[in-house]
Amino acid sequence: MLPECRAGSPVCTWSLASLSRLESRDLNDRQTCTGDRKAEDYMWSRANQLFCWASPLLPCCWCQVSRFCPPRKSCYDWIGPPDKCSNLRPVHFYIPENESPLEQKLRELRQETQEWNQQFWANQNLTFRKEKEEFIHSRLKAKGLGLRAESGQKATLNAEEMADFYKEFLSKNFQKHMYYNRDWYKRNFAITYFMGKVALEKIWNKLRLKQKKTIN
Numbered sequence: 001m002l003p004e005c006r007a008g009s010p011v012c013t014w015s016l017a018s019l020s021r022l023e024s025r026d027l028n029d030r031q032t033c034t035g036d037r038k039a040e041d042y043m044w045s046r047a048n049q050l051f052c053w054a055s056p057l058l059p060c061c062w063c064q065v066s067r068f069c070p071p072r073k074s075c076y077d078w079i080g081p082p083d084k085c086s087n088l089r090p091v092h093f094y095i096p097e098n099e100s101p102l103e104q105k106l107r108e109l110r111q112e113t114q115e116w117n118q119q120f121w122a123n124q125n126l127t128f129r130k131e132k133e134e135f136i137h138s139r140l141k142a143k144g145l146g147l148r149a150e151s152g153q154k155a156t157l158n159a160e161e162m163a164d165f166y167k168e169f170l171s172k173n174f175q176k177h178m179y180y181n182r183d184w185y186k187r188n189f190a191i192t193y194f195m196g197k198v199a200l201e202k203i204w205n206k207l208r209l210k211q212k213k214t215i216n
Helices: 003-008 019-023 026-030 035-054 101-142 160-174 176-214
Strands: none
Touching: 026 176, 101 160, 160 176
């Protein structure tokens, strides 16, 4: 799969609320945000879009995770709209009032993994688009063609010609993708490990509470 199509990058170990449940309370709940917050979110969304589609010389670190506005009183993790740079959906993690140290560690690990994932695919997609344009321009130039067809539309290459670029790009980035997959699995194993510890902690706390009630 091409890097640009990684919107479905794995999130299987993240304990997220059901997507259908989230979508069913979308617009009405989002109206709980204040006007100022809506304006701020819109500003960041537009800035994010401009940075992502600007010159490839812009630093990739400027491409931040999309900001969105979940309901203030929500008790669930919320999935936002796809990011313009990485194509990944950012997650707004719910922080309970009585969050234990283990739960905090798990949440922070998931947040850090999300930021790492965002940065990798934002950089990779930007590189992909830049090199794709350069490849098309060089092939058109070799044919003695301009960037625009006679109709005024943007000139393109056929599927066979583009296959050469895709093959070259994947070969050139093979090692980078291999390291990414290795780190991705490491992070997921760590997240799964802490999810298990949190689950055991909750079971233990329930048993202790039940024992106290029995004694009383």
